[in-house]
Amino acid sequence: MSGQRAFNLLKTHQQSSDRLIDNFNAEDLRAVIEEIKVAFSENHQDALKFQETRDKSLFPMIGYRHALLQRNLRCTLAYLYSRLMKLKDIRWKLGPVINADIKESLTEAEIQWFNNYSRLLTNYMMSFPNGFNIMTDMKPPKSLFIEVKCLCDYGKFELENGESVALQKNSIHFLPRTECEHLIRQGILEHITN
Amino acid sequence: MSDENIENNLNESEINLDEEDEDDELITPQELLEKIEIAWINEKSAPDILEYQGELVDLMMGQIVHMEENLQSIPSNDLRKTVHKMELERIKYIIASYLRCRLQKLEDFTQYMIEEEKKRPLNKKRLSEAELKFAEDYHESIETHFHQLALQHLPPQQDDISKRIIRPNVMGHVFVKVLKPCGTIVNTKDEEVDLSENSIHLLPYQLIAELLNKGDICLI
Structure with missing residues (x-):
């Protein structure tokens, strides 16, 4: 059915909200683009036919195909855009390196975009005299040190003052907030409140 | 030190x-x-x-x-x-x-x-x-x-x-606090709003954008 693939593209994308990002749906995307092309060429032919025959009964079908084409195009771009927004989230949460797990779900162009976005952010931050880091202090600071629970075996973690702590699964530590903030965002540590 | x-x-x-x-x-x-x-x-x-x-x-x-x-x-x-x-x-x-x-x-x-x-x-x-x-x-x-x-x-x-x-939705409402008295403005319902000092209002952003830019009011 016309338009079904485009709908499918967005539906499966939206349903996968439990994962950071779903697999790139190249198959549906290709089908949608194909549908656009077919609709376009059929319209083109009908338009030529109209010029010869002035047959107004061609109009409804042309209008329909045009609407289909516009809708498909819109769905396609919405799909691509929404994925980029997810990538952006990943950049802010997990830092500039994408792990293999996520990489598998992406297409080459998305990996490029991700790296490019990372570079844009860095360039922006480097425009300040000391390269002011806007990726830290994501939440209003309440205290200098926070209690954290380690969720996986991370290994040795060195602090700014030279001390190092062994981050083992289920161990609990009292660390400077600024230094372990990124580990919390990556899901390696968990901030214990109360 | x-x-x-x-x-x-x-x-x-x-x-x-x-x-x-x-x-x-x-x-x-x-x-x-x-x-x-x-x-x-x-x-x-x-x-x-x-x-x-x-x-x-x-x-x-x-x-x-x-x-x-x-x-x-x-x-x-x-x-x-x-x-x-x-x-x-x-x-x-x-x-x-x-x-x-x-x-x-x-x-x-x-x-x-x-x-x-x-x-x-x-x-x-x-x-x-x-x-x-x-x-x-x-x-x-x-x-x-x-x-x-x-x-x-x-x-x-x-x-x-x-x-x-x-x-952006520039007609979205914002909370406004008046820092310097700036007379009255007419809101979307054609009512006059008196922007006297320290008064607080809920107004569409577009209407107060200019005053905000001048620093006569601030958002809260």
Whole structure:
């Protein structure tokens, strides 16, 4: 059915909200683009036919195909855009390196975009005299040190003052907030409140 | 280091706010912080981007470096170090949050922001150089991405970029606190609203954008 693939593209994308990002749906995307092309060429032919025959009964079908084409195009771009927004989230949460797990779900162009976005952010931050880091202090600071629970075996973690702590699964530590903030965002540590 | 020096961690000597200004407008660090807080809250509450407070940000970043240097010379078991460090963290958070908030708006409404910025006269620009560069590059990266994965495979002239512009809702309501009396304005229901000093109102952003820009009111 016309338009079904485009709908499918967005539906499966939206349903996968439990994962950071779903697999790139190249198959549906290709089908949608194909549908656009077919609709376009059929319209083109009908338009030529109209010029010869002035047959107004061609109009409804042309209008329909045009609407289909516009809708498909819109769905396609919405799909691509929404994925980029997810990538952006990943950049802010997990830092500039994408792990293999996520990489598998992406297409080459998305990996490029991700790296490019990372570079844009860095360039922006480097425009300040000391390269002011806007990726830290994501939440209003309440205290200098926070209690954290380690969720996986991370290994040795060195602090700014030279001390190092062994981050083992289920161990609990009292660390400077600024230094372990990124580990919390990556899901390696968990901030214990109360 | 003397006590006095530590206490005045937010260096109390006055800073020159406007270097080109002959009159040498001076500002204390305390006032600087207050101004940044207002700018930050305004930015967070306004739907559109506001004028970039570059001078304030630069001065504050200078202060941060200065405070960090001061902190270095206090022994780490000194209670004051903890207190001052906390203060420093808070200031850093405000600046980072302010800048992030602006980037967020640039990312959400990229094309709109760039076009509006181009329309503004030279002395009314709202974005910093780095922000404009970021917005333009970001816009380009998305367009390239669209082109690579979809548009290049399509028949030409099907995609109309002007249909894709996302605009902020400038008629969205904001809470306004009046700093200087600014007469009355007419709201969307044709009622007159008296903007007397310290009064608080809920008004559409568009109506008060000009007053906000002048600094006669602030958002809360």
